[in-house]
Amino acid sequence: MREKILEAQRFMNAACKKLGRRINVMEVCGTHTVAIFRSGIKSVLPERVKLLSGPGCPVCVTDQGYIDAVLQLADRDDCMIATYGDMIRVPGKGGSLETRQSKAAVKVVLSSEDALQLARDNPDKKIIFVAVGFETTTPATAVAVKEAAGQGIDNFYILSGHKLVVPAMRALLSAKNNNIDAFLCPGHVSVITGYGVFREIVEDFNRPCVVAGFEAVQIIEGLAEICSQLAAGKLELKSMYPAVVTEQGNTAAQEIVAECFEPADGYWRGLGKIEKSTLRLKEKYGKFDALRQFSITETPVKEATGCRCGEVLCGLIDPPQCGLFATSCTPDDPVGACMVSTEGACAAWFKYARKEKRER
Amino acid sequence: MSPRKHDRILLAHGGGGRLSDELIRHHILPKLKNDALAELADSAKLNLSSNQICLTTDSYVVKPLFFNGGDIGKLAVCGTVNDLAVAGARPVALTLSLIIEEGLEFELLERILASVARTAKESSVEIVTGDTKTVEAGAADKIFINTAGIGVRLPGVNLGYKKIVAGDKIIVSGTLADHGLAIISQRKGIEFESQLQSDCAPLAGLTCELLEKTTGIKFMRDPTRGGLAATLNEIARGAELSIEINETEIPVNPTAQAAADILGFDVLAIANEGKVVVVASAESADDCLNICRKHPLGARARIIGHVVTSRDVPTVELITRIGGRRIVQMPYGRELPRIC
Ligand code: SF4
Numbered sequence: 180m181r182e183k184i185l186e187a188q189r190f191m192n193a194a195c196k197k198l199g200r201r202i203n204v205m206e207v208c209g210t211h212t213v214a215i216f217r218s219g220i221k222s223v224l225p226e227r228v229k230l231l232s233g234p235g236c237p238v239c240v241t242d243q244g245y246i247d248a249v250l251q252l253a254d255r256d257d258c259m260i261a262t263y264g265d266m267i268r269v270p271g272k273g274g275s276l277e278t279r280q281s282k283a284a285v286k287v288v289l290s291s292e293d294a295l296q297l298a299r300d301n302p303d304k305k306i307i308f309v310a311v312g313f314e315t316t317t318p319a320t321a322v323a324v325k326e327a328a329g330q331g332i333d334n335f336y337i338l339s340g341h342k343l344v345v346p347a348m349r350a351l352l353s354a355k356n357n358n359i360d361a362f363l364c365p366g367h368v369s370v371i372t373g374y375g376v377f378r379e380i381v382e383d384f385n386r387p388c389v390v391a392g393f394e395a396v397q398i399i400e401g402l403a404e405i406c407s408q409l410a411a412g413k414l415e416l417k418s419m420y421p422a423v424v425t426e427q428g429n430t431a432a433q434e435i436v437a438e439c440f441e442p443a444d445g446y447w448r449g450l451g452k453i454e455k456s457t458l459r460l461k462e463k464y465g466k467f468d469a470l471r472q473f474s475i476t477e478t479p480v481k482e483a484t485g486c487r488c489g490e491v492l493c494g495l496i497d498p499p500q501c502g503l504f505a506t507s508c509t510p511d512d513p514v515g516a517c518m519v520s521t522e523g524a525c526a527a528w529f530k531y532a533r534k535e536k537r538e539r
Numbered sequence: 540m541s542p543r544k545h546d547r548i549l550l551a552h553g554g555g556g557r558l559s560d561e562l563i564r565h566h567i568l569p570k571l572k573n574d575a576l577a578e579l580a581d582s583a584k585l586n587l588s589s590n591q592i593c594l595t596t597d598s599y600v601v602k603p604l605f606f607n608g609g610d611i612g613k614l615a616v617c618g619t620v621n622d623l624a625v626a627g628a629r630p631v632a633l634t635l636s637l638i639i640e641e642g643l644e645f646e647l648l649e650r651i652l653a654s655v656a657r658t659a660k661e662s663s664v665e666i667v668t669g670d671t672k673t674v675e676a677g678a679a680d681k682i683f684i685n686t687a688g689i690g691v692r693l694p695g696v697n698l699g700y701k702k703i704v705a706g707d708k709i710i711v712s713g714t715l716a717d718h719g720l721a722i723i724s725q726r727k728g729i730e731f732e733s734q735l736q737s738d739c740a741p742l743a744g745l746t747c748e749l750l751e752k753t754t755g756i757k758f759m760r761d762p763t764r765g766g767l768a769a770t771l772n773e774i775a776r777g778a779e780l781s782i783e784i785n786e787t788e789i790p791v792n793p794t795a796q797a798a799a800d801i802l803g804f805d806v807l808a809i810a811n812e813g814k815v816v817v818v819a820s821a822e823s824a825d826d827c828l829n830i831c832r833k834h835p836l837g838a839r840a841r842i843i844g845h846v847v848t849s850r851d852v853p854t855v856e857l858i859t860r861i862g863g864r865r866i867v868q869m870p871y872g873r874e875l876p877r878i879c
Binding site for chain 1: 852858860861863
């Protein structure tokens with residue numbers, strides 16, 4: 180392991196020297212963010228290689244408008260909310276699912292399958308599954324919807340907050356002030372989508388995209404590959420995770436997603452509206468769609484005053500540059516979504532990199 | 540009078556009347572028998588050999604009551620014994636207070652009391668006085684236990700943060716996170732639970748031996764709630780010095796590591812109930828390590844790091860497997876499930 184790291188460091192140093200400038204690499208996956216902080220990867224990189232934590236944590240990128248829609252449904256006593264744990268803590272209008280009094284029962288589930296089971300067990304309630312996540316979790320939601328359709332379960336609804344990684348990467352690169360030189364792409368998303376989905380980023384924007392696994396050494400090797408590409412001026416799509424990831428990915432999973440969902444324009448925290456970046460249920464599964472069935476709308480909302488999640492998610496600032504970081508915003512009492520999820524950049528920074536200031 | 544007319548605890552068992560008396564005389568006393576307790580006086584009288592007395596108390600509310608490697612009774616004795624042990628004391632006597640929810644099966648109570656008795660014997664302490672209260676169903680979760688403990692400080696021993704200097708070594712007596720993970724995974728019904736064993740054990744034997752056979756020990760602490768991370772941060776703050784530890788030296792059972800990864804916990808922040816962290820001078824660290832390793836509770840002891848001067852604020856830093864550095868923070872509320 181030592182050898183591999185030393186070699187990667189040599190590649191990165193050579194690249195930095197040749198380019199004579201900073202290299203900004205963005206990771207777009209919460210699992211990468213946590214692994215990077217946990218292993219202290221930043222401390223073994225050359226000073227000029229800078230890692231930016233992009234919009235990779237599903238909880239963090241969820242717009243407040245979506246949270247408010249969940250809270251509206253939570254106000255109905257004929258509903259029951261089924262959600263992943265972290266989502267109950269994200270603040271929306273007048274509090275979070277955890278802090279405000281809801282008329283609907285709020286149940287934490289570990290999977291879409293658990294949510295569907297709640298629907299079977301509570302026939303007198305309308306179960307709303309708070310379906311968030313990227314390409315890795317969407318297939319499971321699609322399976323649950325198909326199962327509900329097949330078994331005639333008619334008290335199961337999903338509020339789709341599912342998102343696609345590539346449109347967000349495009350949006351980031353289309354912003355004038357972006358400073359991203361390359362992307363470190365997530366292995367597990369690629370297992371589903373195939374690493375081929377990132378080709379358009381390389382071709383349309385001339386940025387290297389390197390797919391890496393989640394071990395510290397795999398991440399460092401991925402970064403070395405990126406630096407070498409930049410130094411050589413040969414910008415490519417490359418998977419460093421060949422054993423698991425193919426160019427095409429898991430076509431069966433893709434098919435089931437395509438059968439249930441279609442891309443739609445949608446809002447992201449910090450990034451605003453992005454074309455065809457979210458997934459909504461197709462017309463034929465419309466009876467499971469909470470938005471359609473309960474005629475609620477997602478209205479985009481400005482972030483809480485002072486919260487700079489948007490800039491954090493775009494890689495424009497590091498969390499400590501936010502004035503609320505570690506003062507009024509902590510994991511126990513978060514102001515913004517990036518502090519709620521353990522995969523959020525602010526939470527990871529708080530836990531693994533926060534230096535305390537000397538009290539005066 | 541038959542010692543057991545009921546299968547379950549009734550409210551009246553705590554009422555101070557006939558049923559209370561029966562509970563104490565027939566169920567509690569026979570298990571814990573000793574002279575001080577047998578008198579059933581309002582207070583126990585103790586003859587202590589020294590005026591260097593340590594006193595501590597702790598309450599135990601663990602769920603489930605019985606877990607792999609222990610139960611609430613064993614925990615209630617170990618926890619208090621260990622608090623005395625790491626203060627440099629030899630534990631002498633404990634008190635035992637039970638708060639029992641109406642409806643608790645007698646059979647469970649008896650198993651818990653048997654475990655209290657066994658662990659007290661193992662730790663060479665006596666339960667000298669106690670109390671029993673019953674509360675209505677719903678007002679407690681089956682049984683809560685409080686123990687207080689009194690111990691005599693070993694002659695010449697004086698531990699404290701202020702003795703710690705840069706260069707001192709940090710020793711842990713064995714694998715980390717076993718207790719917390721055994722409890723959490725059992726609670727969540729995770730499949731590898733059967734391989735995870737709590738490390739719950741009374742440490743006084745080991746700590747007394749360490750203090751009697753070496754001279755360089757500066758400080759000891761049992762890393763319970765908040766785990767090693769909390770303990771090291773407290774030491775760093777108390778000593779106003781920083782600490783550096785090596786990830787590769789930290790002993791963790793592979794199953795515990797796997798469980799922590801799946802559950803999303805950091806092994807450094809998870810509770811232990813049978814481990815001690817020792818800060819010892821560089822010269823005495825190897826002796827301490829050898830004593831630990833010969834003791835059944837310290838076979839997997841390691842020197843995991845050392846104390847350094849702080850550049851700014853006292854900090855605990857981890858040198859990771861890949862040679863990177865990161866801060867080990869004082870764990871915050873969310874990371875601390877109820878496990879003791
Ligand atoms: S520290 Fe808190 S308030 Fe600041 S950007 Fe992060 S989540 Fe938002």
